[in-house]
Amino acid sequence: MNKHHEIRIEEVCEKSLVSEGYISVRDKYTIHSQPSSKLIDFNPQSALIESVLIEYVKTSQPKAWKAHTNNYPSTSEKALIDRTIQEIKRRGIIDVLRKGITDRGVEFRLIRFTPNTSMNAELTYQYDANTFYVARQLHYSNLNKDLSLDTVLFVNGLPLVTIEFKNEYTGQNYENAITQYKTDRDSREPIFEFKRRTLVHFAVDTTNAYMTTRLEDEATRFLPFNQGSNGAGNVGGSGNPINTNDYDTSYLWNHVLTKDNLLNILNRFVHYQQDINEETGEVEKEYIIFPRYHQLDVVSKIIDDVSENGSGKNYLIEHSAGSGKSNSIAWLAHRLSTLHKNDQKVFNTIIVVTDRKVLDSQLQSTIYQFDHTPGVVVKIDKGKTSKDLLKAINDGKQIIITTIQKFPNIYQDIVQNNRNFAVIVDEAHQSQTGETAKALKQGLANIEETLKYYAELQEIEEEKLKDDLETLEILSQGSHNNLSFFAFTATPKNKTLQLFGVPYEEDGKRKYRPFHVYSMKQAIEEGFILDVLKNYMAYETYFKIAKSVADDPEMEIKSAAKEVLKYQSLHPYNISQKTAIMLDHFSHITKNKIGGKAKAMVVTSSRLSAVRYYYEFAKQISEKQMTGLDILVAFSGVVEDQGTEYTEQGINKTKEGRVISETQLPREFERNFNCLIVAEKYQTGFDEPLLHTMFVDKRLTGVKAVQTLSRLNRIVKGKEDTFILDFVNHVDEIKKSFQPYYEATILENETNPNVMYDIKNQLDNMQIYRTEEIVGFNTIYFSREEKNASKFSNFLRPAIDRYNLLDDIKKSEFKSGVSSFLRVYSFITNVERLLDKKLHEYYNYLKFLRMILPRDNNKIILDDKLILEYYKNEQIFSGSIHLEENQGGVVPIQGGILGKEKKKDKLSRILDDINLAFGTHFSEMDKVLLQFVEDLTKNHELKSFGKNNDIKSFELIYKDYFDNMLIDRIEENNNFFEKLGQDDDFKKVVMDKLLPLVFERIRKDSK
Template sequence: MASAEYTEKQFENDIEFSLCTNGGYVKGNPEKFDRVLGLDTETLLTFIKTTQPKEWKKYNSIYGDDSEKTFIERFTREVARTNLLRVLRQGINDRGCRFKVIYWKPETAINEESREHYDQNILNCTRQLHYSPTNENSLDIVLFANGIPVVSMELKNQFTGQNVANAIGQYKFDRNSRDPIFEFKKRVIVHFAVDLYNVYMTTRLNGGQTKFLPFNQGSNGAGEVGGAGNPLYYNTYQTAYLWEKVLTKDSLLEILHKYLHIKTETLTDLNGKTTETKETLIFPRYHQLDVVTKLLSDVRENGAGKNYLIQHSAGSGKSNSIAWLAHRLSGLHDRTDNKIFKSTIVVTDRKILDSQLQDTIYQFDHVEGVVVKIDKDSKQLRDAINSGAGIIITTLQKFPVIYKEINSDNKNFAVIVDEAHSSQTGEAAKKLKTALANIEEVLDEYAKAEGEEEDKRPDEEDKLIAEIAAQGQHKNLSFFAFTATPKDKTLQMFGVKQPDGKYKAFHIYSMRQAIDEGFILDVLKNYMTYSMYYKIIKNIPDDPELDTAAGIKAIRRYESLHPHNLAQKTAIMVEHFRSQTKNQIGGKAKAMVVTASRLHAVRYCFEFKRYIKDKGYTGLDVLVAFSGEIDDEGMSWTEEKINKTKSGEHIKEKQLPKEFHDNFNILIVAEKYQTGFDEPYLHTMFVDKKLSGVKAVQTLSRINRIAEGKDSTFVLDFVNTAEDIQKAFQQYYEATILAEETNPNVLYDLKYTLDDFGIYRESEINSFAEIFFANTQERDMGKLSATLRPAMDRFAAKPLEERETFKTTLSRFIRIYGFITQVCRMFDEELHKFSAYAKFLSTVLPKGEKVTVDLDDKILLQYYRLEKCFGGSIVMDKHDESGIDPIKGEAGVRKEKKDTLTKLLDRINEKFGTNFTEMDKVLLQIENDIRAEESLVNFAQNNDERVFRPVFEKVFKDMAIQRYEQNDEFFIRMFNDSAFMQYTMDLMRSDIYRKIKTAQV
């Protein structure tokens, strides 16, 4: 083939041929385009007259010879007044005449006329369109729907030395956004920059500020593990999916009808006054379009009753994906044109999602009341479900209250679960399934399995069978679970079982792809770890024997809360924030400090404020976040009590996120705001807490959000190693896979282990079940508690270690039963009876004696050093296929073990100590060295303290300079903080002078 054939023109030819041969298009004539109006008026009028002849005749009788001109003017004014999307969806009205400018594909094949109208839509593929009234620039390809330009494409060909970056540059710098065809919301809706390997898109041209987003499938294909880019195809273009799938007639019109929407954001000043209203035209990214399409196809093919896991990373646009899926499911019909779901229920805690769903769906259908938000009580939810509301938004907590009251026989429900985790596998989720399950269908299935035994059961067991109906999957209930970090339980409950026995998500948009495509930042790119070395000595003459675990915990707690430890780390964090973080993101950067406990958070908060005040720093404003109330040395603290605005008013808990965004830049947290907190200006995270697994990923991901001017993040970690964090992130970097299925027979193994303790009897379980499952409104608590008493007495007679093992095994049975019965139906009545009995028994057994040890006045911090250990990027393996382990049946219990305080200190110091020099002694190092100076001692003995002062300070500073490099953190602080150095010298001078004068040297 001659090189001339590898041109951009050939690229255009191939796209045009595909669209006009298989895509439902007709070759367009660029000469018919009106550059001033930005329309192919001839085609638009032809469509109107052909599809709506009666209405046009009526219109023509009103306007006569001016009908065509008047119609085009009316169309242009209406688009300018509202927007093109609204006119496409609602048409235009003029003096009692109603016109549709496009016909959408009907949901069913029942209405033949609607299908005929749809087929009459005219889609044109027009090449080299000269679009501007002021110049002869041309667009490579423009796609028209009934004469209205809706898509533009700029093509580049690597074989001629250009790529997609050149196409993007052409849009930014050679295309005038004021030309009619480019006016935002009025003509072309989406612009694609395309080369042989990549596609990018934008919905708004804005000169050099135009933002293009990748519109690629992912390196291994859409929904699969991989990074940015597109998979390798040997028989066609790597970007052919754009014109072979996305831009075909059916697909493009579906996107125009059911995906595109305008997002409006209102920006306010500090007083809440609106400063700007920002509009964004949302076009689905490829993975969003793909996941909704694949889910709808699977449901249409298989009907209700399946579970789906969608593992989409932060930055995937889950809120939009959920909104689109909810809307499409609510109107989905099967192959025989029957509506599949009565209602679509969205279970979420995202406050933004309900308003977003309502606004988005109103743009699609322009009908009020399609989306019902449950913001009152459970009766409101029950009524919404029973009345057949299309889309219902609620929280999981409301379902347990009403699960008996919902009339769901022969109705199908779609349940979309936002950020699915193990909480969806507990009692609340089981009752949700009971509420929505088709009781009749499950009872029939159970009857077949049990034969004639069904008829012999006493009435009080009816409720028991109904509860069993809530276990496992149901033919009338489909779950769609969205999460970035699925756990093993979530994978088995919602995932797809592979031929090798592993479980994986139905659709994946990985963290790796989100990072590669620039939708989130890589939080591991700039990661620094510090190791803490210390030695703690015994401060009492005796050597008490302590519970080993409690003793070690007390020693670690003493160290972590030691004022010197907090002061050293605070200095590092504040100085790093001032020198590195504060000026990031145009001076808007913020930091989060993740602490080990509420007490740590409170003490860190006060230490931060003290340090900032002592240094005289300004522009560093600290908030603290923790739940409940915490006592510290006789003072009681709450979040609201500590946090105050700049004007001194207390900040309420609900106000904190906005206050932090607007007025503060450091947030200290304890088990709060580590998940679901979306603050795009968070740049730096300081970690002083052990993190692992999904918790590490969720916590560190708080700083991965993108924002204008934000191009980096930073993590300083005092506790975890780089290897710890790499291990935690690896399983969520691409895809999470459950190594194998959890075996339901684990339950029997645990039950047999519990039986062997001899604590309960089968007759007692049956007596309990007769009362518990009785068909009455109120259970007899007195009788119920009496059935548990014999087991309580036998338990009390057992040795301590046996009691602890029994309780641990019992708790494990309860937890695993609650999970496994969500995954598969057991149909074991006896086991279900026992599970109810076990739950109640666990509540009445004595709580274990929690051993606590107070060592604060018995030990002393002798040495302390913080040392930077790792700085750089933590790199993920890109093809790691190791899975997370399934649930095991073994139950373990800690055996009581005791050690002396000396042995415990030796163990701690062996792990956290190092080769200390004399300069590592926090309390004695400077004093010992100065007191060893014989000339200084003689001078003190012969002079008063006023004369001694300048001599002492010269010796002190000389020694400090000598030791500067041996103990950098301590002495760097001294030389950077003149007030601290002077305070230390004054304190030591008086003490040393007193000791010398009293002959204590």
């Protein structure tokens, strides 16, 4: 036999499993098998090895079997098989495996999973009695006796896994195995019946492994079950590392499918999931979820590490979008809740911190399948309060799902009682180094050992410190032996890495890396997300802005420049031109994607910008009589524009005129709309697979850029690509933002705690506060008497009075220093315990002082002093942004006083600098259009009408004056005017472009 034939792979797999305790078996038709293979009586009709199942029950549960034979004296074996088939058909094989079956009051277990402890001898006996079979070339068909499967794995006679092998050396690979499953394996055969027999099917060659949990003939979808090119949990792409001693896919039989690992997967990972229509309550789709390799790996590695080290360590998991993070969190939460060491639970309570509703429901339903005890999972959602969270923690509930915002109100009332807590953090870059995170830690931390050490250090009796609120607050800093954090994120920041990451030494520096990685690169290459940088188009906006007033005031350069750019961004002409470009791209690109179901998002720079874009979109859609484009807008609060107030709910309506609430918007966008205009909403955590196109009119950098643009990367049937049109950001900036998160993120050096003392010294030298004020403030702050603002004010007001005497530069320096100190202190004390009482009092004082520092009211308003003269958009890039294959580094957090002199200049010179930066060589047409504006604004009748009417009324007579102006200039610019006279569509475009410019000039001239 050729050693490269696929039978060779089957044989290697079989021998490996047999060496791990499987029994090699064959049916009466099998040719290829080990000579010692045991003959079995596999029944294709029931798809069971019935005699093996019966033998397991008899051997492992003799008392139950005896009761069963009393119920069925002459048909006990047939009754067991019939009841098993009946229950599997009704409940599914997963539920039967986990809960067993009952027949006339007699309970049977068809499989016994690994016991959590060794304290129950009966469970251990039933576990040891499990029988594992590996069958090669199993003739499975009830219709065609010639059909066989390469390999089938049984546990106690129940078929659970099938494998089809191929070998590249014979000219076939895993794709041929997938084709074989789709075309030659009839899904109606009993052994393939979804959720009732085999749970997973592998298509394997020497280098790749793929899997599916449901055979649907040609519609079957296989997913990669590879480790990653550098091994699971490491930086890399798709595929598997080269194995010089075995097949690259040998991990499947050498590790994944070994007896204990298979039982572990069946017991703690595999689950049944349904998509239910919320309106009808009907099941729209159902799945069997089998873990992908990296999911299996991350949970296993964490559990192994916790089993060895116990509670007290932190773990950072950098898993990209598309990693199946929700399931990974659910599996980890359940495993941690049942984890024992020396027959004692490692954690008493698991707390999952998340803001995602999807994870709430998914976590509950997933864990319920593993542990069907009511109340195991408690969800503290919007309908519940902090008191509900407090009760759940103090009652010792096993798994609690909550938001971190509920902890500040209850942390002092949590009863610690020597309990260990595991905190799983979803999206760990959010809110894990601030006050709310500190409250969580203060409430859960066991500080008994630390208190004893601190009392000895201070030479104070321990009992005297137990009620000292300040001491208790300080001692809760840093890490604690009873508290472990498991932080999941796709985009770890520098703080996240130092707080949760794995420290290591390199080049004389202390660096931090994630505990486990599933990279963006691997997710893209494996097809779980799309590459959002593949189709990227960038525009540059050029403009020239002039003064519309005679005077030339002097003003602070930075603030004035900011207002000039804001004026340009919100200018009706800018918004109308960009809207026209977006609508054109939607019509020609977006609407034809995903079978006509594609959606778009417009990312704007402000709430006012979002409102103006919404109404400009609506206007142009109406004017162009566009169909198939339905828009929504999303922003917070109330926006005022030219005397009118706008709210999200006030604008958004269904086609029937019904108000769309904030909570209804995501569902309405999913079902009935295809363009969403946003301002600081839906840029993170928003999962809409049909989102194909993003129009960006906002500066994006770093994590914010990655999170925002990644809204497009979700996959759905028919979605082959994405499209981004960016009006603001340069391609190099976007590449720089994405690069650290493409493979893995490393913190290049840890933050030096002495930064805090350096900042404090600088602030001390400014002499804004006094030591006695800080001490007096903290005396009240840590007293148990009722606190009010007036008591604090006595110690804060003197500092405010001194602050008000500073010049603008010193004020800026002080504010910057205060913010920097608070940020660094909050972070450092999350990482380590300082035991510096004076510094902690200083922190508390500054925290409250910052709240009442006067705001800078020297706001510059320039709208009535500026006018847009030239404007054009030009495409400068179209193509793919390629990322480098290397680990991205982030720098530690910095601190310091950043106040700078506020330089001033004349408005005219400020405008010259801006126009130089944003200008270009404007065309003759640009100049002709400017002359049109000049001509129209000189017409006295038009000016009079424009001064006294709104733009809609003005537009009614504007057309006539435009035509008259054309007649007056008919002999100039012949080619251009000839086109205007002959092309009505072109003429309308020019008229529409000039309308807002003419109206604005008239209104400003009138002032």
